[in-house]
Amino acid sequence: MNNLNLINARLLERSELVRVTVGDGRVKAITPMAGVDPEEIGPCLNLAGDWLSLGGVDLQINGALGLAFPDLSPENRDKLTPIGDFLWHQGVDGFLPTIVTTSIANIQRTLATLATVATTGACQMLGVHLEGPFLNPQKRGAHPAEFLLPLTIEGVKRVLGDYASLVRVVTLAPELDSTGQVIPYLRSLGITVSLGHSLATAAQAQQAFDQGARMVTHAFNAMPGLHHREPGLLAAAIADSRVFCGLIADGQHVDPLMVELLLRASGYDRGLFLVSDALAPLGLPDGLYPWDTRQIAVKNGTARLLEDGTLSGTTLPLLVGAENLVRWGCPPERAIALATTAPRTAIGLTSELLGQPAQLLRWHLDSAGSLSWSRLQLG
Numbered sequence: 334m335n336n337l338n339l340i341n342a343r344l345l346e347r348s349e350l351v352r353v354t355v356g357d358g359r360v361k362a363i364t365p366m367a368g369v370d371p372e373e374i375g376p377c378l379n380l381a382g383d384w385l386s387l388g389g390v391d392l393q394i395n396g397a398l399g400l401a402f403p404d405l406s407p408e409n410r411d412k413l414t415p416i417g418d419f420l421w422h423q424g425v426d427g428f429l430p431t432i433v434t435t436s437i438a439n440i441q442r443t444l445a446t447l448a449t450v451a452t453t454g455a456c457q458m459l460g461v462h463l464e465g466p467f468l469n470p471q472k473r474g475a476h477p478a479e480f481l482l483p484l485t486i487e488g489v490k491r492v493l494g495d496y497a498s499l500v501r502v503v504t505l506a507p508e509l510d511s512t513g514q515v516i517p518y519l520r521s522l523g524i525t526v527s528l529g530h531s532l533a534t535a536a537q538a539q540q541a542f543d544q545g546a547r548m549v550t551h552a553f554n555a556m557p558g559l560h561h562r563e564p565g566l567l568a569a570a571i572a573d574s575r576v577f578c579g580l581i582a583d584g585q586h587v588d589p590l591m592v593e594l595l596l597r598a599s600g601y602d603r604g605l606f607l608v609s610d611a612l613a614p615l616g617l618p619d620g621l622y623p624w625d626t627r628q629i630a631v632k633n634g635t636a637r638l639l640e641d642g643t644l645s646g647t648t649l650p651l652l653v654g655a656e657n658l659v660r661w662g663c664p665p666e667r668a669i670a671l672a673t674t675a676p677r678t679a680i681g682l683t684s685e686l687l688g689q690p691a692q693l694l695r696w697h698l699d700s701a702g703s704l705s706w707s708r709l710q711l712g
Contacts, residue, residue: 337711338377339693341366342385344686345666345674353385355691355711363687378709384696386669387689388426388708390676391651392502392606393462393550393579395431396613401624402430404613405443410450417454419616423650424694424706427459429501429680434465434476435625437491444496459680460501464550466492467515468530469506474555475638475645476530477625484509486518497522501680504550506531507541520545525680527579530555531566538569542576548679551610552578552595553587554644571598577679579608580671582654583647585635586610589661596658601667606675607654612636612646619648652706659704668704669696 336356344351344363352369354362396402397416400409420428432443440463447461465476467484482488484505493500503519504527510516516526528541529550549556549570557565570576578599582592599605609615612629614622619631621639628639634649651672658668673694674684683689693709 335376336361338374339385339709340369340374340377340379341382342380343382343666344385345670350382353686355693358691360686360689360691360693380695384666384669385686385709386673386694386696387677387684387686388421388692388694389424389607389651389655389672390459390680390682391420391425391428391609391611392676392680393431393464393608394420394428394611394615394651395433395464395646397611397615399613399617399622401613403432403435403439403443403625405430405446407446407449410446413450413458414452414454417452417456417458419454420650421455422708424652424708425456425650426692427457427682428453429460429462430458431462431464434468434473434480436480437466437482440466440492441494441496444494444499448496448499459682461496461499462502462504463492463500464504465530467503467505467509468555469509469532472506472530472532472555474530475624475643484515485512486515489515489518493522497524500524502527502548504529506533507546508533508537513540513544516541516544516546528566528570532557533566535564535566535569538566539573542569542573547576549576549578551586551608552580552605553591554581571595571604574604576604577675578605580605580654581610581647582607582657583635583649584657584661586644586647589657592658592661593663596663596667601663602670602675602678605671606679607651607658607672608676609649609651609654610646611648611650614648615650617648655706656704659698659702665696665698665704 339353350366466482526546527548527550629636655668655672677684
């Protein structure tokens with residue numbers, strides 16, 4: 334294709350307006366607008382100061398369009414393509430299908446099914462997130478107690494089976510490992526370790542970070558809150574510049590005031606990234622839905638167990654979190670980064686725009702201060 338120049342674009346890490354040149358399906362050049370004469374640069378699209386970014390990456394998503402990822406099987410794997418296409422239209426470029434605590438047999442069946450999937454539609458599967466079963470029973474949240482396992486290397490090997498290369502992230506409670514061997518073992522397999530569903534003290538969390546853990550799963554949720562004499566896992570994570578924390582920004586899992594505190598303390602996208610934590614009803618109306626052997630009630634995009642009201646996730650797309658953050662006072666460029674570049678950095682992917690496929694989002698802040706986005710149609 335001929336080159337197309339996107340002029341007067343705003344990028345997340347640059348203060349000046351730029352010209353972004355795309356061609357052959359990729360971002361080919363980025364140059365300052367200063368001194369550029371639009372009449373002399375050929376075909377162009379004027380972004381008029383709107384932000385330009387890569388698409389979102391969702392590192393914690395439990396299902397969509399009625400399918401829970403732990404229920405994946407050879408019989409229903411064809412549903413992954415419409416799910417991927419749906420996520421693409423929600424502004425997401427890549428995702429980690431997340432398998433919550435269930436039986437080893439179910440985990441193995443799901444991993445075996447995902448290992449045979451050639452495509453997930455327009456949105457790329459970047460690996461798998463195992464959220465459990467190595468969680469603290471006292472902080473299990475909506476995870477079923479009967480399938481929780483002790484944290485040992487032998488147990489990890491049983492859960493991973495032959496599919497360690499498919500798994501990108503494992504969430505675990507580090508205080509369950511008395512040997513200190515599990516995190517280094519997972520790191521040796523190239524798996525990112527995330528701490529969550531945990532009662533770890535600050536000292537235990539710091540030990541885990543020193544052993545190689547680099548993430549925290551849904552900050553504030555399923556862990557002790559911040560306390561001035563018992564700082565705990567989250568405070569240790571905030572204070573450690575090597576660690577990224579995931580955040581659910583639906584306004585229910587974490588109060589917006591605490592979100593602001595976390596954003597400021599963590600350096601925004603330097604220490605945080607957004608997740609949807611979306612469940613199988615993502616893309617479906619509010620209502621009652623099955624969830625393992627139980628039911629969840631979805632209201633205004635937030636899901637709770639019907640039996641006791643325990644928070645269990647959302648049905649809100651990832652980028653709604655970025656829009657919420659701006660509504661709560663976060664600078665737009667930081668909110669965009671939290672959904673797009675920060676999760677890439679957290680799992681070791683490049684967040685550089687130059688050279689990337691031209692699958693770009695355009696973000697606009699209206700006069701009322703509301704952030705919105707659209708996919709650029711460049712074909």
